[in-house]
Amino acid sequence: MKKLAGLFAATVMMFTMAACSNDQATTTESKKGTIKLVLKDEDPSNPATQKYFSNLEKALKKDEKLDVKFELVQMPQGNYAEKLNLLLYSGDIPDMIYFQGGDQQIADQDLLEDLTPYIEKSKNLKSIMEPYNEKRMKNYPYLLWIKPLDLKTPVIRSDWFNQLSSSKALMADPTPENYKAFFKELVEKAPGGGKPKNAITAAGDIAELDYIFNMAFGLNQTWLKKSDGTYEYAKVSEKEKAKLEFYSELYKEGLLDQQFATKQWDTKEKAFYDGDSGVLVGTNGKVIDIYNGKMTQVNGKEAELTVLPPAKGEFQGYGATDISKESRGIAISSQSKNKELAFKVLDYLASPKGQMLDRIGFENEHYKITDDQIQLTEKYYSEWYARFWEPADFKPEKTLKTPLLSKPAEESAKLVQQYYSEDNKVILDEESSAKWDAAENLYKEFSADVITGKRPISDFDTFVEEWKNAGGDEITKFVNGKLK
Amino acid sequence: MLQTKWKWIKRDWVLYVMLIPALIYFITFHIVPLIGMKLAFQDYRILGDHQWVGLKHFEVLFSSPAFFTVLKNTIIISAMKMIFFFPVPILLSILINEVRHGKFRNSVQSIIYLPHFLLWVVIAGIWISLLNPEDGGVNLIRNFFQLPSLDYMTSKDHIRWVLVFSEIWRSAGWDSIIYLAAIMKISPALYEAARIDGASNLQQLRYITIPELSGTIITVFILNLGFFMNAGFDQVFNLMNNSVISVIDILDTYVYRIGLVNGQYSYATAASLFKGVIGTVLILGTHFISKRLTGRGVW
Numbered sequence: 055m056k057k058l059a060g061l062f063a064a065t066v067m068m069f070t071m072a073a074c075s076n077d078q079a080t081t082t083e084s085k086k087g088t089i090k091l092v093l094k095d096e097d098p099s100n101p102a103t104q105k106y107f108s109n110l111e112k113a114l115k116k117d118e119k120l121d122v123k124f125e126l127v128q129m130p131q132g133n134y135a136e137k138l139n140l141l142l143y144s145g146d147i148p149d150m151i152y153f154q155g156g157d158q159q160i161a162d163q164d165l166l167e168d169l170t171p172y173i174e175k176s177k178n179l180k181s182i183m184e185p186y187n188e189k190r191m192k193n194y195p196y197l198l199w200i201k202p203l204d205l206k207t208p209v210i211r212s213d214w215f216n217q218l219s220s221s222k223a224l225m226a227d228p229t230p231e232n233y234k235a236f237f238k239e240l241v242e243k244a245p246g247g248g249k250p251k252n253a254i255t256a257a258g259d260i261a262e263l264d265y266i267f268n269m270a271f272g273l274n275q276t277w278l279k280k281s282d283g284t285y286e287y288a289k290v291s292e293k294e295k296a297k298l299e300f301y302s303e304l305y306k307e308g309l310l311d312q313q314f315a316t317k318q319w320d321t322k323e324k325a326f327y328d329g330d331s332g333v334l335v336g337t338n339g340k341v342i343d344i345y346n347g348k349m350t351q352v353n354g355k356e357a358e359l360t361v362l363p364p365a366k367g368e369f370q371g372y373g374a375t376d377i378s379k380e381s382r383g384i385a386i387s388s389q390s391k392n393k394e395l396a397f398k399v400l401d402y403l404a405s406p407k408g409q410m411l412d413r414i415g416f417e418n419e420h421y422k423i424t425d426d427q428i429q430l431t432e433k434y435y436s437e438w439y440a441r442f443w444e445p446a447d448f449k450p451e452k453t454l455k456t457p458l459l460s461k462p463a464e465e466s467a468k469l470v471q472q473y474y475s476e477d478n479k480v481i482l483d484e485e486s487s488a489k490w491d492a493a494e495n496l497y498k499e500f501s502a503d504v505i506t507g508k509r510p511i512s513d514f515d516t517f518v519e520e521w522k523n524a525g526g527d528e529i530t531k532f533v534n535g536k537l538k
Numbered sequence: 539m540l541q542t543k544w545k546w547i548k549r550d551w552v553l554y555v556m557l558i559p560a561l562i563y564f565i566t567f568h569i570v571p572l573i574g575m576k577l578a579f580q581d582y583r584i585l586g587d588h589q590w591v592g593l594k595h596f597e598v599l600f601s602s603p604a605f606f607t608v609l610k611n612t613i614i615i616s617a618m619k620m621i622f623f624f625p626v627p628i629l630l631s632i633l634i635n636e637v638r639h640g641k642f643r644n645s646v647q648s649i650i651y652l653p654h655f656l657l658w659v660v661i662a663g664i665w666i667s668l669l670n671p672e673d674g675g676v677n678l679i680r681n682f683f684q685l686p687s688l689d690y691m692t693s694k695d696h697i698r699w700v701l702v703f704s705e706i707w708r709s710a711g712w713d714s715i716i717y718l719a720a721i722m723k724i725s726p727a728l729y730e731a732a733r734i735d736g737a738s739n740l741q742q743l744r745y746i747t748i749p750e751l752s753g754t755i756i757t758v759f760i761l762n763l764g765f766f767m768n769a770g771f772d773q774v775f776n777l778m779n780n781s782v783i784s785v786i787d788i789l790d791t792y793v794y795r796i797g798l799v800n801g802q803y804s805y806a807t808a809a810s811l812f813k814g815v816i817g818t819v820l821i822l823g824t825h826f827i828s829k830r831l832t833g834r835g836v837w
C-alpha cells in the first residue's frame with residue numbers, strides 16, 4: 055500500500071513538474087525575442103548607441119525578465135524620412151520604427167499597429183502621456199511620442215535685454231507694437247557696441263516669427279471659423295494680411311534680418327552668437343538649453359538668455375498645438391512577430407528604471423551618484439539626449455542634485471505649457487498632397503515677396519484667388535467636410 | 539563577315555575584357571531599374587499585389603497647374619545652361635591650350651578644376667555669401683562703381699542667371715578636359731604646315747582647331763541633350779528660397795517633394811518617366827538631324 059501511495063505521489067509530482075516546466079518554457083518563450091528597430095541618428099556602429107542598447111538589454115533582463123536582443127538597422131546618410139521610406143517600400147519592415155514624416159502612407163497600407171489597446175494595458179506609458187498625446191493617439195493611433203511640446207520661443211541675451219528701457223514695457227504688455235518698439239531700441243541702442251545689426255533673424259521663412267506673432271494677430275488655429283460657421287485657411291485670411299503687413303514694416307525698418315530668406319539654421323545661429331542678430335527663435339527646452347550653453351560659453355555668464363513672451367493681441371501664445379496626430383514618433387509594425395514584446399520595451403522605458411537609462415545616460419559618464427544624489431556631468435549637458443520618452447514629470451529613483459535643464463530652458467518649457475492651446479489641423483488625404491504643395495508654395499512666395507517689398511500687400515486678394523485656383527478651394531471644401 | 543568580326547574580337551580581347559565592368563554597371567544601374575518604371579502605372583503597395591491603374595498618375599500629373607510651371611522652369615533653365623554653359627568649356631580648353639608656360643598652365647588647370655570637387659551645399663554657401671547685398675563681393679564691386687546693391691538670391695529676374703553662372707563656375711573647368719584631350723590629339727604637323735604657310739594664331743584656330751574639335755563638340759552636345767531635363771537637382775535644391783520658388787522649382791525638386799518626401803512613389807515615377815521620355819526623344823531626334831546635316835552623330 056505504501057509502495058502504491060509512493061508511486062501515486064511520484065506520478066503526481068512528475069506531472070506537476072512537467073506542467074510547471076511546460077508553463078515556464080511557454081513564459082520564457084513569450085518573453086524572448088529579437089526586436090529589429092530603426093531610429094534616426096542611431097548608427098549601430100556608434101559606441102554610444104551600442105552601449106545604450108546593450109545596457110537596455112541587460113536592464114530589461116534584470117528588471118522585467120525580458121530576454122530581448124536589439125538589432126538596429128543602419129540608415130544611409132541624408133534625409134531620414136526619405137531614406138526610411140525607401141527602406142520600408144523595399145519591403146524590409148523593422149518591428150519598431152521611428153518616423154519623422156512619411157508615416158501616413160505606411161499606415162494607409164495597414165502596416166502600422168494600432169497602439170490604443172497596448173497603451174490601455176500599459177503599466178507606465180499610460181500615466182506619462184500628456185493630454186495632447188492622448189488626443190493625438192485618438193485621432194491617429196499609430197505613432198507615439200512623449201516629448202515636451204515642440205513650440206518655439208524667442209530668446210535674447212540678458213545683458214542686452216537689461217540695458218533697454220523698452221524691455222519692461224515688453225514684458226508687461228507684449229503687444230506687437232511694444233515688440234516693434236523693443237526691436238527698434240535694440241537696433242538703435244546697439245548694446246553690443248555697434249551690435250546687433252538687426253533685431254531678429256530667422257532661417258529661410260517666417261515660420262519662426264509666427265511663433266511670436268501669429269496668436270496676437272488672431273491666427274490661433276490652422277482653420278479659422280468664420281461668422282457663417284464655415285472654416286477658412288488662416289494663411290488666406292484678413293488676419294494673415296495684417297500680420298504680413300507688420301512683418302514687412304519690420305523688414306523695411308531693418309529690424310528683421312535682411313537676409314532671412316537665404317539664411318540656413320547654422321548661419322542663423324552664427325548670427326545670434328556673433329551678435330549680428332539680437333533675438334533668435336528656438337524650440338523650447340533642450341534646444342534653448344543648447345543656445346544658452348553656447349551663448350554663455352562664447353560671451354560669458356552675463357549673456358545668459360532671457361525668454362521673451364509671446365505677443366499679445368487678439369490671443370496670446372506661441373502657437374496652437376496640432377492634435378491631429380503625432381508629427382513624429384515610434385510605431386510598431388503590424389507585420390512584426392514580436393509586437394507585444396516591442397511594446398513591453400516601450401513601456402519599460404517609461405518606468406522610473408527605464409527613464410534613468412533613457413533620460414540621463416550612463417552612470418559615471420553622464421551622471422555620478424554623490425551623497426546619494428544624481429549629479430549630472432558636463433558630458434550629459436553637451437551630448438546626452440533621450441532616445442525615447444521625455445515626460446514633463448521626471449521622477450528618478452534618487453534626487454537630482456543638478457537640474458536637467460538650464461534656467462532659460464526651463465522657463466521656455468514652462469511658458470509653452472502655460473500658453474497651451476489646441477489646433478484644428480486636419481489630416482489631408484493622399485490625393486491632396488500635390489495640390490497642397492502647389493498652394494503652399496504660392497503662399498511661401500507671396501509672403502516672402504510682401505515682406506521684402508517686392509509685392510505690395512494690396513496684392514493679397516489676387517494671391518488668395520491664385521491660392522484657391524491652385525487647389526486651395528478643393529482642400530477648403532474637404533476640410534469643411536471634416537470639421538463640421 | 540562574322541569571321542572578320544570574331545578576328546577583331548580575338549585581336550582586341552583585352553579591350554573587351556575591360557568593357558565588362560562598364561557593361562555590368564550599366565545593366566545593374568541603368569537597364570534593370572527600367573523594370574521599376576511599371577510603378578508609374580500601378581498603385582504601389584509594400585505588401586500584397588500592386589493594383590494596375592493605367593494612366594491615372596499621368597492624368598493627375600498633367601492636370602496639375604504646378605506641374606506645367608515646373609516643366610516650364612526645367613526647360614528654361616536647361617536651355618539657358620545649354621546655350622550659355624555649353625560653349626564655355628570649349629573656349630576654356632582653347633585658351634588653356636594657348637598658354638605656353640608649363641607651370642602657369644598647370645596651375646590654371648588645377649584652379650579651374652577645383653570647384654568640381656565641391657558639394658553643391660558648399661557652393662551654395664559660397665555663392666550666397668558672394669552675392670549678399672550687404673557685404674557680398676559682387677555688391678561691393680557694384681557699390682564701388684556707384685551702382686546700388688542687388689539681392690540676386692531673392693530676385694526672380696536674376697536667380698536663373700545665378701544658376702547658370704554657378705554651374706559654369708563649378709563645371710566648366712572640369713568639362714574642358716574632354717576638349718583639351720581632343721585638342722591634344724590634333725596632329726602637330728597640321729599646325730606646323732599652317733605656320734609655314736603664314737597662318738596667324740586665329741587662322742590656325744579657325745581652320746584647324748575648331749574643325750578638328752567639331753566631332754567631339756557634336757558628340758558631347760547630343761549626349762548633353764539626353765540630360766536636357768536634368769536641370770540640376772542639387773544645385774536648385776541648395777540655392778532655392780521662398781522668393782524664387784515659382785521660377786526655379788524644377789521637375790527634379792518637384793518629384794523629390796511629392797514623391798520621396800510625401801511617399802507618393804507612383805506619382806513620382808510617372809513624372810520621372812515623362813522626363814526620361816523627353817530626354818530620349820531629344821537625343822534620338824538630334825542624332826538623326828545631325829547625321830542628316832553633318833554626317834556625324836553619336837553612333
